[in-house]
Amino acid sequence: MYHAPISDMLFVMKELAGLDEVAALPGYEDATPETAQAVLEEASKLCGEVLAPLNVEGDRNPSRWENGSVFATPGFADAFRQFSEGGWQGVQHPPEYEGQGLPKLVATPCVEMLNAANLSFALCPLLTDGAIEALLTAGSEEQKQRYVPKLISGEWTGTMNLTEPQAGSDLAMVRTRAEPQGDGTYRLFGTKIFITWGEHDMAKNIVHLVLARTPSAPEGVKGISLFVVPKFVVNDDGSLGERNDVHCVSIEHKLGIKASPTAVLQFGDHGGAIGHLIGDENRGLEYMFIMMNAARFAVGMQGVAVSDRAYQKAVAYAKERVQSRPVDGSTKEAATIIHHPDVRRMLATMRALTEASRALAYVAAAQSDIAHRHPDEATRARHQARYEFFVPVVKGWSTELSIDVASLGVQVHGGMGFIEETGAAQFYRDARILPIYEGTTAIQANDLIGRKTLRDGGAVAKALIGEIGDTIDALDAHDGAAFASMRTHLARGRDAFASAVDYVLANAKRDPNAVFAGSVPYLKLAGIVLGGWQMARALLAAQRLKADDPKFYGAKIATAQFFAEHLLPQAVAFEAAIVSANGSEGVLALSEDQF
Amino acid sequence: MYHAPISDMLFVMKELAGLDEVAALPGYEDATPETAQAVLEEASKLCGEVLAPLNVEGDRNPSRWENGSVFATPGFADAFRQFSEGGWQGVQHPPEYEGQGLPKLVATPCVEMLNAANLSFALCPLLTDGAIEALLTAGSEEQKQRYVPKLISGEWTGTMNLTEPQAGSDLAMVRTRAEPQGDGTYRLFGTKIFITWGEHDMAKNIVHLVLARTPSAPEGVKGISLFVVPKFVVNDDGSLGERNDVHCVSIEHKLGIKASPTAVLQFGDHGGAIGHLIGDENRGLEYMFIMMNAARFAVGMQGVAVSDRAYQKAVAYAKERVQSRPVDGSTKEAATIIHHPDVRRMLATMRALTEASRALAYVAAAQSDIAHRHPDEATRARHQARYEFFVPVVKGWSTELSIDVASLGVQVHGGMGFIEETGAAQFYRDARILPIYEGTTAIQANDLIGRKTLRDGGAVAKALIGEIGDTIDALDAHDGAAFASMRTHLARGRDAFASAVDYVLANAKRDPNAVFAGSVPYLKLAGIVLGGWQMARALLAAQRLKADDPKFYGAKIATAQFFAEHLLPQAVAFEAAIVSANGSEGVLALSEDQF
Structure with missing residues (x-):
């Protein structure tokens, strides 16, 4: 069960993050409190009714690899169809490419809900958001037109291909090669690991954004370029052509977020994967940082989300489980454990950390909106700097604390918390990746x-x-x-x-x-x-x-x-x-x- | 890999816990530093060579329930035989019952090693220790002679049966009934849950110590008695008789310590399980507290142990994994990650917490030895009080921090930490039970x-x-x-x-x-x-x-x-x-x- 805390979210949006100020920005006139509330209520239905019930199923019946194909947990593909049809991928993306053009401040609670409902599922849209962001930032108009509307509609999904076996946090070590073919295209060769939703059966195509080196590239991070490498080559009319030479050779067996396939992708084992340069050569890291900043903020939201979900579950158990008399002797009977001071302390800790990390993140989202849309350049720059200060804090702090919150959630359940069927342990396992991926703490x-x-x-x-x-x-x-x-x-x-x-x-x-x-x-x-x-x-x-x-x-x-x-x-x-x-x-x- | 930190252990024993003072106590004259070192070195061989390699296997191939029987992970039964033949169950138990009669201060590092090597395995001896302790405290001489030597030899193992579905921490709610049969025996009826190693195939018999109520018992904790209920009835000549009416109806599917079967035991579904009263009627809780204090201390040692194991694994990885240049610019090349200040900080945190919690526990163990053996009554009482003060701190603090240490261990491994094959995640999962069982924090x-x-x-x-x-x-x-x-x-x-x-x-x-x-x-x-x-x-x-x-x-x-x-x-x-x-x-x- 997951109930989106819409009142808490609106409180933060209105009273702390300045929804009115954001709605006064050019282009965001529609983001009134009423609209925001309507969007949140609609999102909460999908998340509560469709995605949340699939969360446990995804843990018990993870994505499955077979002969190079990956099959998502049963039910996920249909849920993804509903997600896409609802237009949820496009909430914060521009209307020119079929997005809804809402401010980040309104999109952020939707992202929180999605992740609270189903962290593994939500990773697919999260990565697609990153790919959209990178294409919008650095892609040519032709590339934007070719890929972005299909990514927003959910026909296709996106990935970020950074990590290689010898290059984790240190992208200077990237070795994947991109060889120009003389016709404007490149052929890519190399191995990428830890590619989230790098292969699956929920969409018709997968748009891989890949860091690689051209033959003339300087060493280190200054020689990295960004390429778009679709699973199926896209014809000029937008239809799908041949299967590209990028293949999923295995997926990982993980501690948590088991429904999200973490792929090892092999590029170019059969002649080279066809790719197209995005933006300028050797500027890949710069572009990647743009999409990484968006993704880092989103991972911070995953921390808030899993904290809230763990809190909700612990509260429900504490109100139901009867055990021991209250320490103040107020009744002779055993009471529900929410009456015990230490259970209260644990729940209050979970609640307070969740609310504080949510507030910080939403306030940061509003800074981003002002930085993008304010008419005054100095104001934009000031808020951009503040947003950029907040991003590592939102990412690092919210995810580190989500482990503590999920761990307290297990503790509130006592012995039952350690039994997998109870479900509290899943949050403890899932949360553990958050301070690691998209840049460790x-x-x-x-x-x-x-x-x-x-x-x-x-x-x-x-x-x-x-x-x-x-x-x-x-x-x-x-x-x-x-x-x-x-x-x-x-x-x-x-x-x-x-x-x-x-x-x-x-x-x-x-x-x-x-x-x-x-x-x-x-x-x-x-x-x-x-x-x-x-x-x-x-x-x-x-x-x-x-x-x-x-x-x-x-x-x-x-x-x-x-x-x-x-x-x-x-x-x-x-x-x-x-x-x-x-x-x-x-x-x-x-x-x-x-x- | 696990290397028992014998030098660190001896440093604490000698310089902080007062091994000399303990060896001066009557009956502990043999516990010289030389003997202690020899014992530790012997223990470290068994733990490092036999038990540690089985730890991962137990996680991947947990205990298995089939038609009321439980089959331990392949290799465990043989390891248990080696453990028993080495005399390790008897280290701290009295020579009158075939124990080695060493001080708790010498037994404690052995317990640490055992748990560091294989937490799931170590739980079986841990519970057997508790059963021995209870029998020695409250059993009749005939009961001691009947059960304790066989428990020490490893022919049989022991369990503690406290928890019932409606009675977790609150033992006042225990409902299992014990009906006197007029011949000195009782028949027991009821359900016990969370019974660690409650059923298995590593020993010929299992000696269940069970909390239950006699028909005339007062309500609440003052009406609980302690019974011994063996899996196979023990004949007067010590041979095994008929199968008793206690059956394992299922085992739990848990977050961690998967090799240790957590049993649901059903007593008396086929006429009543034959049991014998231990000590006096209605004093069961008092006896149980004695064995619980021993078990709580031992669980505290599990915290120290899993912390040390996680630390050792993280150090090994940090010395091997090459990633990024040092932040101080001391080399142009990527360095092993142990050169990065934050990795150092994480390792230092893991190490410092492990050493401090070890020191506190060993100091407590020495208090217990003095409390048992010092000739002066006032000195005994003073050290007993101090030991009892330390026990909840050792149990609560060492186990809570073991989660943080294991979590840092995952973090040091970066993305690889989240992959189950790496093995760091097992400690994070295993540690999570420690602040819950034998009394939550x-x-x-x-x-x-x-x-x-x-x-x-x-x-x-x-x-x-x-x-x-x-x-x-x-x-x-x-x-x-x-x-x-x-x-x-x-x-x-x-x-x-x-x-x-x-x-x-x-x-x-x-x-x-x-x-x-x-x-x-x-x-x-x-x-x-x-x-x-x-x-x-x-x-x-x-x-x-x-x-x-x-x-x-x-x-x-x-x-x-x-x-x-x-x-x-x-x-x-x-x-x-x-x-x-x-x-x-x-x-x-x-x-x-x-x-």
């Missing part, structure tokens, strides 16, 4: 430090710290335990973050190992403080609106208080790991053979 | 607060806090970054723990919900501070011994520094969750329907 953390903090001299980070201060000032105007706790702990968190930013700026050149040994703590510190900041803003909004719906907004206030008291204090521990360690000694003191 | 935390902190007015806790202060004073005598960091963070941790103890003592009666809402943070705070204390003691010892082996002791110093800087700061965050929350408001504010 360390990669995100390096990005946050290198490109997002150092490059602008900490300008974005400091601007955010200033705004957190404004929120702390606003909290001062209110009484009560929730406000007092939030004020105290958000101020401490802000100070911790500020001190870490200063440390990074001061030491990155002098002692890079020291700074990068604290990079993941720095990312998690940013997450907990920026997430806590959103919870503080939610607290202020809920206080203002409380009379409208005391139950709903009362829960927002209590959740913000819990976040302040139980979770924000982590900030001080992360700061210590970065700053007071003051050097890499503790981390790097051991020689290799001392491990 | 919440149950341990309630025990730590209720029986171990409140009952003696905080006497043990405060004595420990005083001793931590002595260690901090000893650190003062040394210079250098490791000592400075440890002094700062251990003092902060000690203060945080002291403040939490005061809070618990002051508020448990007035506001039990508030105190118990912070019970798990309290347990984790105790774990990180007591673990950090052991790391500080290790630092002092390593400094003293450094000249003997600079590489080995240098690593101890670096690991202690890392623990101080990166992990001890968590203490302050836990304190905030307990103390500065000051009340249950944040945790318990929501009504049930607000979730």
Whole structure:
């Protein structure tokens, strides 16, 4: 069972992310609160009724490889047809190519629902989104016309082909070759691994976007080009031609997301796979980064999504399972376990982390919308920089915490949580990939430090710290335990973050190992403080609106208080790991053979 | 591959846990460092050569149920024979019943090795240990003679039958009936679930210890008695008689520890299972607690063990996998990933947590030895109280952190970690049961607060806090970054723990919900501070011994520094969750329907 938390989503969209401001942008006039609500309700039906029930089935009956073909879990192809017919692939893509042209802020809750309902299924549209993004960014008009409408309609799907056996995070090592044929086409040769939905039977064609090197390419990342290599060659009239020389030689046996086939693709074993260059030669990495940024944000949403799904399941069990008398002696009878303080603490932790990571991600989505559509260039640039700062935090923090949330979900179930039939364990298994793919947490953390903090001299980070201060000032105007706790702990968190930013700026050149040994703590510190900041803003909004719906907004206030008291204090521990360690000694003191 | 870390184990035994002091106790004269080392080396051979290689096989080819019989993974029965023939079941049991009579401090590293090598396999001896413990504590001499030597020899194995479908953590709800037959025997009727190694083909008989109620028993936990119910009735001459009426109707399909069959046992479907009362009627829970304390400590060791195994695997991969250039630009070539600061941080975290949890457990084991054998009654009592304080911390903290360690182990492997064939994921799956069985972390935390902190007015806790202060004073005598960091963070941790103890003592009666809402943070705070204390003691010892082996002791110093800087700061965050929350408001504010 999955119920999309539409009220929570709309609360974040309207009160924290600025849906009104987004709807005022040119081209987004239709994104009124009413439209947004209608879109969310429609999405929730598909996700709750069609996709969520297939989630367990996909785990028990994963994608299957047979003689080079991959067969999706029974039911998936039909669900994909319904997804496509509903126009869901096109929500945030441009109307010129048959998309719906809605803002990212409205598309993001749809992405969350899709992933909460069925993480394995959702990966197929996620990768297709990435392919669309890359084609729109760097493709020729002819390429856009040829591929994008079919990707949006769901007739075809897309993939991203980066990783090779010797080149995981390090794309400089890519060895796949692309040989020009003199007719504008190329022939590709090589092996790509970890290709999500790299082969399947849900669509008529699969559009592989592939990183490869041309013969004259310089070494390293500056010699990588991006190619489009369809499973079936596309004729000029758009019809499908011959089977291309790209073949799925196996799929992986994984810990989780078992329904999504993870393919090993072999290019060119039978003469060469026909490919077309996208954009300019040797600029592949740059294009890939555009689609990776979109995909990284989407993987962050997967973290939010699996957290919410695990939370919903744990709450349902805690309300139903009767065990032991309450510790306060309030009844002589055994009670449902939601009455036990530690079960409450676990559920509150799951809820608070889910809400904070959702808020941070939606706020980031709105930055992206402003960055794309605002008429003022300086405003666009400012919001683009802020969005880019948020992306690694959304990706890294939301996915790391999703493991903790899913693990707590198992714990709430007690012994039953360890039994596969219960279903809680699937989230724990599925979530484990999220901090790895589309760039591990360390990669995100390096990005946050290198490109997002150092490059602008900490300008974005400091601007955010200033705004957190404004929120702390606003909290001062209110009484009560929730406000007092939030004020105290958000101020401490802000100070911790500020001190870490200063440390990074001061030491990155002098002692890079020291700074990068604290990079993941720095990312998690940013997450907990920026997430806590959103919870503080939610607290202020809920206080203002409380009379409208005391139950709903009362829960927002209590959740913000819990976040302040139980979770924000982590900030001080992360700061210590970065700053007071003051050097890499503790981390790097051991020689290799001392491990 | 598993290499028992014998040097690390001996360091903890000798320098932290006081092996000399234990070997000076009456009856433990043989437990010299030389004997201990010989025992550990022998154990490491069996574990490394026989049991460790079967670990993956058990995961891929789990125990199998067929028509009421359970067949262990191929190879397990032979390994069990070797384990039994080596005398390993009897290491810590009395020579009167064919045991080796070694101290718990020497048995504990053997238990660690066994579990590190093969968690599923090790559960069978673990449960047999519990059954032996219960029989020795409460059985008649005739029962001891009848069962214990055969359990020690491995001819038979033992189980603990507590849980029923309606009675998980809450044993007051046990419904299994035991009807006296007038001849001294009873007939048992009922269903028990989650019975580890409750049925299998590795031994000739299985000795089930079963909680049940006699007809006249009072309600609740005061009406539970303990029975011995062998799978095959044991004749007076010790030979096996008829098949008893206890049958395995199914085994569970689990997230991990798949080789260990988790049985549903049906008692009395065909006339009643013949059982014998152990000790007095209605004192079953008391006896069960004795064997549960032993089992809880052992499960804590499982946490240490799986952490170490996951660490060893991650180190091996990090030394082998080449990926990306070092961030400090020290080489132009891609390096093995152990050169990357964040991989170092992950490995150091895994290592530091493993070493701290090992040290805490071994120190606890020595307390148990002194409590059993010291000639002075007051000394025995003091160490017994301290051991009992440590048990829930060892169980709760070591198992919770084993999930984090196993999860980091997957992360170090990157995408390969998510592929089941790599093997890192098995530890992540296996570890997940540890904070659940033998009492969830919440149950341990309630025990730590209720029986171990409140009952003696905080006497043990405060004595420990005083001793931590002595260690901090000893650190003062040394210079250098490791000592400075440890002094700062251990003092902060000690203060945080002291403040939490005061809070618990002051508020448990007035506001039990508030105190118990912070019970798990309290347990984790105790774990990180007591673990950090052991790391500080290790630092002092390593400094003293450094000249003997600079590489080995240098690593101890670096690991202690890392623990101080990166992990001890968590203490302050836990304190905030307990103390500065000051009340249950944040945790318990929501009504049930607000979730």
